[in-house]
Amino acid sequence: MKKAASKSVDTTAVTHVSDATLRNFMGYHMKRAFNVVQADLVQTLKPFDLRMLTYTALVLIVDNPGMRQSQLADAMDIERPNLVVIIDELERRELIIRDRVPTDRRAYALKVTLAGRQLYDKAVAAVTAHEALLLDGIDEATRVAVIAAMKQIEKSQRKG
Structure with missing residues (x-):
């Protein structure tokens, strides 16, 4: 009878998780920062009974009156069937109405x-105030540089 090979069991517990390798990647930093911004935004929008997606849709509709659902889906970069749930809500x-487009009966x-405009005004003011608090301590030049870098990344993706 063969003796079972003994398995080495590491009983030392990890006391600190290192993410040093990941910290070499800009995308990792962007994701970590986004998690902070997203968590803050969720709390900021909660009193208005809005989620990130419904807030985004409302803002785009207010800023672009008469836009079509297909344009909104493109602007939000989401699939059109997923947009229906947001629009329905x-x-x-x-907060919004859908009007048939006279020249295209399939489009709204x-x-x-x-009520939607009033909610928009309150929600945008709250998001603006919370973002100002969240980004307090980051000078204007740095903000401009970070936004420029993110725009460049977005632009490079469209080329490919």
Whole structure:
């Protein structure tokens, strides 16, 4: 009878997880920073009963009155079927209306209601204030440089 090979069991517990290798990648830093911004945004939008996606859609509709659903899907970079759920929620809450486009009966133009405009004003003010607090201590030149770098990354993806 063969003796079973003994397995070496490491009983030392990891007391500190190192992410040193990952910290060499800009994408990792971007993701970590986004997690902080996203968590703050979730809390900021909660009193308005908005999620990141519904807030984004509302802002785009207010800023682009009469835009079509397909344009909104493109602007948000989401699949059109996924957009329907967002649009339905905003419409159910009477924040927006869908109007048929007279020249294309398959298309809908999206317009904000008075209630939607009022919620937009309050939510944008809250997000602006919270982002100012979140980014406090980062000078304007650094903010401009970071935004320019992110735009360059986004632009390079469109080339490929």
